Amino acid sequence: MRIDIISAVPSLLEGPFSHSILKRAQDKGLAEIVVHDLREFAINKHGQIDDYAYGAGAGMVLMVEPIDKCIQKLKSEREYAEIIYMTPDGDTFNQRTANQLSLGGDLMILCGHYKGIDHRIRETHITKEISIGDFVLSGGELGAAVVADAVIRLIPGVLNDETSALSDSFQDDLLAPPVYSRPAEYNGMKVPDILMSGHDAKIEEWRFEQSLERTKTLRPDLYKKFTKSHQK
Structure with missing residues (x-):
């Protein structure tokens, strides 16, 4: 382009x-x-x-x-x-x-x-x-x-991880879930256990639930749009 x-x-x-x-x-x-x-x-x-x-x-x-x-x-x-x-x-x-x-x-x-x-x-x-x-x-x-x-950044090959852009906020009318990195614990603050479980399906389910909750709380306008589109 x-x-x-x-x-x-x-x-x-x-x-x-x-x-x-x-x-x-x-x-x-x-x-x-x-x-x-x-x-x-x-x-x-x-x-x-x-x-x-x-x-x-x-x-x-x-x-x-x-x-x-x-x-x-x-x-x-x-x-x-x-x-x-x-x-x-x-x-x-x-x-x-x-x-x-x-x-x-x-x-x-x-x-x-x-x-x-x-x-x-x-x-x-x-x-x-x-x-x-x-x-x-x-x-x-x-x-x-x-x-x-x-x-x-949406052009194929621009991002190192081809799926990265697809999981960004707003791609599906939802905000992105929280993200964490190493160390697993810092000053008493821990990374959610589910993210270190290795259970991909449960991790994706957790991320989706977090996206829903964050969107509902922070951007009720987007949440309304998401729920409306998924009622069709």
């Missing part, structure tokens, strides 16, 4: 893709992340990519021309399953969306900045609008990094 990210401040994305799982995915050739500096498509020698909004109001708006030229160039080079705009008024990102995007092919992600982007871009190029929560950030870069991380 290739993910092209368009940003007015590309330096904000230097860290997230240079470490850990995302770096290994790129080193293995399983994913490619390319960040494009929107100022390379500026309308003048001064690097201008934003201007005041028509109708007055506070804040600058990313102009239509630089974004259009950048998107058109990328679209001329390859096809994209989705062209995503990171925006507070988009659909809230969740695991189901991550699963869908991981199966769909190459992605392009446009990061908003300042007061947003010229709406004509949203009308002509954007196929999917995503928000990572009901809050406002300075730009879409951190949101784009979140989406890229959530999607790429």
Whole structure:
């Protein structure tokens, strides 16, 4: 999978893709992340990519021309399953969306900045609008990094344990159960005996019960969704 990210401040994305799982995915050739500096498509020698909004109001708006030229160039080079705009008024990102995007092919992600982007871009190029929560950030870069991380880790071969992603929270509308590691006892705190029993079936049953209880307590909205889907 290739993910092209368009940003007015590309330096904000230097860290997230240079470490850990995302770096290994790129080193293995399983994913490619390319960040494009929107100022390379500026309308003048001064690097201008934003201007005041028509109708007055506070804040600058990313102009239509630089974004259009950048998107058109990328679209001329390859096809994209989705062209995503990171925006507070988009659909809230969740695991189901991550699963869908991981199966769909190459992605392009446009990061908003300042007061947003010229709406004509949203009308002509954007196929999917995503928000990572009901809050406002300075730009879409951190949101784009979140989406890229959530999607790429689902690509077969990225994680060392192929089943790891399938047992993550939200994959089945349940939170993950508690996890423990060595030592078996620390300062009087013990790992549950069932996890050291070697009885795989009983361990899985315990984990499922723990997931149910944690979800019911911490995320009753998810628990309701889970029970409803399993009543069909």
